[in-house]
Amino acid sequence: MMRTQLPGTALRRALTPALTALTTLAVLTALSALTGCGLMGPSMYDTDETAIEADSGEEFTLSVPSNASLGERWYVAEPKPAARVVRAAGEDQENSGSEADGASGGSQLFRFKAVGRGSTTIRLIHCPVHACIDQGDDSATASPPPPAGSTAAPASSRPTYHTYTVTVK
Numbered sequence: 001m002m003r004t005q006l007p008g009t010a011l012r013r014a015l016t017p018a019l020t021a022l023t024t025l026a027v028l029t030a031l032s033a034l035t036g037c038g039l040m041g042p043s044m045y046d047t048d049e050t051a052i053e054a055d056s057g058e059e060f061t062l063s064v065p066s067n068a069s070l071g072e073r074w075y076v077a078e079p080k081p082a083a084r085v086v087r088a089a090g091e092d093q094e095n096s097g098s099e100a101d102g103a104s105g106g107s108q109l110f111r112f113k114a115v116g117r118g119s120t121t122i123r124l125i126h127c128p129v130h131a132c133i134d135q136g137d138d139s140a141t142a143s144p145p146p147p148a149g150s151t152a153a154p155a156s157s158r159p160t161y162h163t164y165t166v167t168v169k
Helices: 007-036
Strands: 043-045 051-054 059-065 073-076 086-094 107-114 118-127 132-134 140-142 160-168
Touching (some): 043 051, 059 118, 073 107, 107 118, 107 160
Antiparallel strands (some): 059 107, 073 118, 118 160, 132 140
16 A cells, blocks of 8 residues: 655644744743833842843843841942942841741841843842941941940840842843
């Protein structure tokens, strides 16, 4: 018996790889568009990730551990990041426990938007209770050191700095 191929079968075999490639390209393009407009969410960086690369227009978030119920607070420290490279886009508190007093854990989130090519640093200061002087406008400086002869505060109650390096492409 002789086999014959129908013209539709040959056409299907020829078009299947092309249609698969076009479908893949369409899905990748859609995902890229969603990421670019923020629908897939900004990139999040914790204290272990200090080198950040972003595209102009991209939003990203710095997540630092914070326990507001213990009086802890983080601020963007001086010098502020270069406004031609990144701009602050807001701040939030995220609690991992209950809303009750004394609840432990949580994160303070700092949102930024990459606005222009270049490199800058973002310095955050971590302020345990009474370790910083609030200067308003969401900024603070370390409290002055204790007077000579007084007992120094333990290291856990002193302010500390954390620096991120941001490169915008």
